[in-house]
Amino acid sequence: MFIRSFIAGILILTSVFSFAQVRDSAVVFTPKDSSLSKIDKKKIYASARKATILSAILPGAGQVYNKKYWKLPIIYAGLGGFGYMFGFYNSQYNVARKYLKAEYDGDSTTVNNTGLSGDQLLVYKTKYRKFRDISVIGLAAVYVLNIIDANVDAHLKTFDVSDDLSLQVKPWEEVCFPSNGNTSFAAGISIKLKFK
Numbered sequence: 001m002f003i004r005s006f007i008a009g010i011l012i013l014t015s016v017f018s019f020a021q022v023r024d025s026a027v028v029f030t031p032k033d034s035s036l037s038k039i040d041k042k043k044i045y046a047s048a049r050k051a052t053i054l055s056a057i058l059p060g061a062g063q064v065y066n067k068k069y070w071k072l073p074i075i076y077a078g079l080g081g082f083g084y085m086f087g088f089y090n091s092q093y094n095v096a097r098k099y100l101k102a103e104y105d106g107d108s109t110t111v112n113n114t115g116l117s118g119d120q121l122l123v124y125k126t127k128y129r130k131f132r133d134i135s136v137i138g139l140a141a142v143y144v145l146n147i148i149d150a151n152v153d154a155h156l157k158t159f160d161v162s163d164d165l166s167l168q169v170k171p172w173e174e175v176c177f178p179s180n181g182n183t184s185f186a187a188g189i190s191i192k193l194k195f196k
Contacts, residue, residue, distance in 0.1 A: 051154040100125055
């Protein structure tokens, strides 16, 4: 019962506000952006495609193509850091695995001379494998983000950031006196985008 009353109240409130809205006939929307020709659009998408391919082949090459040289140290610091992490933890994993195998193989020629028990070596082996796997995920993430960044940056080359654009957000209200004598009130937000 409460839900029906609540839904009915919402419907009544929205219908009251909908009567007060006035359609502006001066606003005309065009379905396609006619400011760019087909040749210009092809150039934009071709440059984004080229930046993406360059970054996929050699990390950072797409950023150089987009003339964003300051991003190169970030990309190579990420790749170098995760690469070093992979090398270190992979070597530690292999050592722990070798001594764990020597502990349990029953061969007298292979000896565990670390002073650690088999359970301790198993814990270290698991920990090093986990960090090695995290470093592989980090390497892949930096590589993929490098490609995405080059593509997005190439697309945003043509984005207009000049002072000729302005956006104004203002409160809006309107009172309507229809012929049946009921007064309705509408309120909202007015957003205006101006091109100078």
